Amino acid sequence: MTVKTRVSQLIAAVSMLMLLTACAVSGTEGQVSSDPATETEEAVASDDKLIEVGFSQLGAESDWRSAHTESMKSQLTEDKGFRLLFEDAQQKQANQIMAIRTFIQQEVDYIVLAPVTETGWETVLSEAKEAGIPVILVDRMVDVEDDSLFTCWVGSDFKMEGMKATEWLYQYTRSAGIAPEELHIVNIQGTIGSSAQIGRSQGLREACENKGWDLMQEISGEFTQTRGREVMSSMLKLYSNLNVVYCENDNEALGAIEAIEAAGKKPGMDIRNGEIMVLSFDGMNPEALQYCAEGKIACIAECNPDHGKRIATLIHSLENGEQVEKYSYISEEIYSGSRDVTQLVLKGRSYPVTFLDSSEEGKVDFVTGD
Numbered sequence: 001m002t003v004k005t006r007v008s009q010l011i012a013a014v015s016m017l018m019l020l021t022a023c024a025v026s027g028t029e030g031q032v033s034s035d036p037a038t039e040t041e042e043a044v045a046s047d048d049k050l051i052e053v054g055f056s057q058l059g060a061e062s063d064w065r066s067a068h069t070e071s072m073k074s075q076l077t078e079d080k081g082f083r084l085l086f087e088d089a090q091q092k093q094a095n096q097i098m099a100i101r102t103f104i105q106q107e108v109d110y111i112v113l114a115p116v117t118e119t120g121w122e123t124v125l126s127e128a129k130e131a132g133i134p135v136i137l138v139d140r141m142v143d144v145e146d147d148s149l150f151t152c153w154v155g156s157d158f159k160m161e162g163m164k165a166t167e168w169l170y171q172y173t174r175s176a177g178i179a180p181e182e183l184h185i186v187n188i189q190g191t192i193g194s195s196a197q198i199g200r201s202q203g204l205r206e207a208c209e210n211k212g213w214d215l216m217q218e219i220s221g222e223f224t225q226t227r228g229r230e231v232m233s234s235m236l237k238l239y240s241n242l243n244v245v246y247c248e249n250d251n252e253a254l255g256a257i258e259a260i261e262a263a264g265k266k267p268g269m270d271i272r273n274g275e276i277m278v279l280s281f282d283g284m285n286p287e288a289l290q291y292c293a294e295g296k297i298a299c300i301a302e303c304n305p306d307h308g309k310r311i312a313t314l315i316h317s318l319e320n321g322e323q324v325e326k327y328s329y330i331s332e333e334i335y336s337g338s339r340d341v342t343q344l345v346l347k348g349r350s351y352p353v354t355f356l357d358s359s360e361e362g363k364v365d366f367v368t369g370d
């Protein structure tokens with residue numbers, strides 16, 4: 001190999017090295033950059049098009065929560081114009097507050113918060129407001145004096161969910177000729193202080209007050225199957241006359257059913273013959289839906305986790321300078337395997353019951369009443 005050849009090879013290698021270095025610096029690997037400055041501006045410009053959203057999700061405690069996270073992640077995507085920064089707080093408010101402060105330091109365009117409980121948010125939401133970052137609440141609510149601390153909220157009417165479940169119980173027991181004083185109820189509550197627990201518990205308390213039902217005890221199952229099983233086991237030991245358990249989500253209901261069966265009792269609709277009626281919320285867990293179709297769970301008040309599309313639309317509207325609704329309620333059904341109750345009328349509005357059929361093992365058909 002002549003010296004000349006080696007030199008020309010060396011020059012070619014050095015030139016390629018310089019070219020690659022120029023590309024790597026401007027962040028445009030693989031594209032030949034004629035002018036690094038222009039490339040950088042273009043690179044920054046394309047990044048600028050993405051709306052940066054910091055989302056503090058409260059945890060991963062239930063099937064509903066997993067579905068909710070999936071709904072948000074499937075909509076806040078780059079092809080829809082978003083860069084999503086996701087933080088799971090493992091059901092600890094301190095972790096959510098830390099996440100929000102990090103989002104503020106990162107100067108995100110929007111903060112989305114699914115608050116684990118309603119109180120204790122004034123300080124950190126004021127910091128976001130001072131930083132000029134709009135906060136959108138999703139799922140649960142915060143209890144603040146100044147509602148300018150959040151731009152808008154998307155979620156469920158939890159008290160209405162409780163009213164649906166208890167109205168279904170009232171209609172069912174009336175059609176079965178079961179007197180109000182025959183019902184002896186325990187409430188396995190969700191995370192104490194969360195909007196879902198507050199609303200659902202309120203719905204039950206008012207129904208017991210108005211209908212003359214015996215509400216023997218309220219105790220938190222923390223929205224988990226394990227805790228639901230543990231507290232139900234204790235309730236069965238405490239109350240021999242327990243015949244209705246109101247579970248504030250499906251995971252607790254599955255746990256309660258495990259405890260009922262472990263105690264040699266039967267979950268079902270025939271409370272006159274010793275069965276224990278299970279009421280539940282969410283409708284996201286396949287096993288719970290199957291149980292509802294079979295009558296092991298008497299009814300499920302749906303809680304719709306599909307907030308992602310609504311949140312994405314709200315953010316795009318805000319980006320366009322449009323006014324948005326402060327509160328957006330998501331529509332929800334009531335499910336049962338029993339056809340004894342076909343519709344509920346609450347606050348002047350009719351809610352048809354959606355019947356669940358389990359024609360083949362593991363498959364549930366949703367049959368709308370109308």
Ligand code: GZL
Nearest residue numbers: 061062064139196223249303
């Ligand atoms: C309801 C949501 C509740 C669900 C539970 O919107 O906050 O939290 O009902 C979940 O399953 O854990």
